[in-house]
Amino acid sequence: MVKNLLAGLVISALAVPALPADTPLFTGIGMATNIDNAAKLGGTGLDFITLSTGDFLMPDKDDETFAAKLEWSKSLKPPVLAVNGFIRPPHLKCVGSEANHDAVMAWAETVFRRAEQAGVKFVVFGSAGARRVPDGWPLEKARAQFVEVLKRMGPAAAKHHVTVVVEQLQPSECNFLNHIRDGAEIIRKVGHPNVRLLADLYHMRRSGDTPEDLRAAADTVVHVEIAELKDRAVPGVNGDDFRPFFRVLRESGYKGLINIEAKGADSAKLPAAISLIRAQEGE
Secondary structure: OHHHHHOOOOHHHOOOOOOOOOOOOEEEEEEEOOOOOHHHOOOOOOOEEEEEHHHHOOOOOOHHHHHHHHHHHOOOOOOEEEEEOOOOOOOOOOOOOOOOHHHHHHHHHHHHHHHHHHOOOEEEEOOHHHHOOOOOOOHHHHHHHHHHHHHHHHHHHHHOOOEEEEEOOOOOOOOOOOOHHHHHHHHHHHOOOOEEEEEEHHHHHHOOOOHHHHHHHHHHEEEEEEOOOHHHOOOOOOOOOOHHHHHHHHHOOOOEEEEEOOOOOOHHHHHHHHHHHHHHHOO
16 A cells, blocks of 8 residues: 555656546545544545654654654554654754754654654754744845755765655744745755755645645745645535645646645544545546
8 A cells, every 4th residue: 555655655756648537646635633632534435644753753853763763653643654742853944044954864864864754754844943034134144054054965865765754934934935836946956866845834824825826835845734724624624625736737747745734633533534534626
């Protein structure tokens, strides 16, 4: 099953024709959850889960401690294919006068190595604290710093067969890369196949991004996240219409995973969420 899920992960970065309307747009539907809930999601209809980098890969712990967590994860169904919360330690900075890229890379290399051991394919780079631009720091200089560190991450991620997916964040969470066009511009400057873009439909809508904005960035997108606009609810709670965004993904040749990252996400809400995603992807 995992092999089938992964078959189309990078296809959106290639020049491919749009998918026929009866072809599933998403090769798998997952959900971001916590480490305590991970073992309770078998039989829910999910194809994969996303866990916290710190809780699962534990880059601040020794290899022996991680080995125990890795052994625990082998029995998880569905499997862990993505991690979020990539860079959480407050001393690690990608931009600004306190940027310390060597320390960031030491952290990242541990994450990538353990991700490969665990079968994780995507490392989601939101990490508002690590990339927040300090007051008075020139935005163009911050962009250059971010491109620089991502260029270092690309080969390191490739070595371990993982992809870093940069996530735009709404302005209330971070003051840097608030629109999908901003993220796409960075990805194109980095120019590495293992550093790509995450299209988070919740953050996009919160920031005022449209389906056409997604279309303009689609060549850089290899992963998608979803939640409803009101209360960041699980799809199906309020009946949000995601079809305009799904249509753009289909027309752009996207074929990959979609991850539910929502508040109040639990197994009781999953059948409706999965049904809505599957229904709207084909309409």
